[in-house]
Amino acid sequence: MSVIVYVDSFSGSIAKNGFEAVNYASKLGDVIAVTAGNASDDVLAALGKYGAKKVLKDTSVTSNDPQQLTRLIAKAVEANGATTVVVSHDLNGKAIAPRLSARLKAGLVAGAISLPDGDKVKVNVFSGKAFGFVTVKSDKKIISLLPNSMKPVAEGSDCAVEAFDGEAGNTGYIIKATKKPEGAIPLPEAELVVSGGRGLKGPENWGIIEDLANVLGAATACSRPVADIGWRPHHEHVGQTGVAIRPNLYIAAGISGAIQHLAGVNGSKVIVVINTDPEAPFFKAADYGIVGDAFEVLPRLTEAVKKFKASN
Ligand SMILES: Cc1cc2nc3c(=O)[nH]c(=O)nc-3n(C[C@H](O)[C@H](O)[C@H](O)COP(=O)(O)OP(=O)(O)OC[C@H]3O[C@@H](n4cnc5c(N)ncnc54)[C@H](O)[C@@H]3O)c2cc1C
Secondary structure (H helix, E strand, O other), X not given: OEEEEEOOOOOOOOOHXXXXXXXXXXXXXEEEEEEEOOOOHHHHHHHHHHOEEEEEEEOOOOOOOHHHHHHHHHHHHHHHOOOEEEEEOXXXXXXXXXXXXXXXXXXXXXXXXXXXEOOEEEEEEOOOOEEEEEEOOOOOEEEEEOOOOOOOOOOOOOOEEEEOOOOOOOOOOOOOOOOOOOOOOOHHXXXXXXXXXXXXXXXXXXXXXXXXXXXXXXXXXXXXXHHHOOOOOHHHXXXXXXXXXXXXXXXXXXXXXXXXXXXXXXXXXXXXXXXXXXXXXXXXXXXXXEEOOHHHHHHHHHHHHHHHHHOO
16 A cells, blocks of 8 residues: 655755654555655655655655645645555644645544554644544545654665656745744754743843753754744744744743643653742643752753763
């Protein structure tokens, strides 16, 4: 059985999410990865290591237009007689999956966190506060996989990359400018994140967040008010109205843990909270909590990590 997996490669490389989706789908059938843009064949062939049998590349689609990408994926489904489509539950996947569901008349499991058990697929609900099971009865199904739900494992070898005409049509968008977030580690893909809130008192104090992030090799993030008042750029704002992340480690300093903040971070594997207020709601969601002043605790953590790294 063929499984179509859409993999974003517009940046010229493949993000971890793409390898995850392919690796997940390889447990369901023979994976045909579909991509658009001009990433090199060498880059795309690496999807074979994660279970893709081949990659179909449509160079006529040059931007993240979900309508074009929906038509491209639907064409690949039709051309290969596939019954399952897997996409990553990232910004692109969230725009594509419902459109594809309507187009293919296929049931959609949004935000899957495990492999299907028969017709049933486990998902996160209530912003990760509970689990649910979605049963899909339609002949075709679409699964969007929550990023960081499974670790992609490279086992195979490179696969073939073939040109494909997905008959995607014209784009409905005019892209006037593209602004890429600065910073070495893109937040949505970061395994480790150090985040600051209003408790940091001002943008001039972010050095202690950045120092810890640098020594850990982590990305930096912030609460929404911090971005709203311009202390930090908006692409660092995590939560219900910002970026949703699922890193292995989330360190939150001077953040109260409002429900809207938790909605974007409570899928993190380990949460460490630093707050002067022992009653701060974030402690209820924390794996480790430090009741203390971020201005004292963060530099000490940075020193401790430096010492640990130096001795190993
Ligand atoms: C519709 C809607 C959507 C929203 N979406 C988001 C969202 O996506 N993301 C988001 O973050 N928020 C969101 N919010 C806002 C959210 O409700 C909170 O107001 C916000 O998360 C609070 O930010 P904060 O924790 O940085 O600030 P505060 O609530 O002011 O908390 C600061 C914390 O720092 C602690 N503190 C103070 N000094 C120190 C110190 N020296 N050391 C350590 N700790 C200290 C305090 O005890 C306190 O707990 C949304 C709100 C609404 C209504």
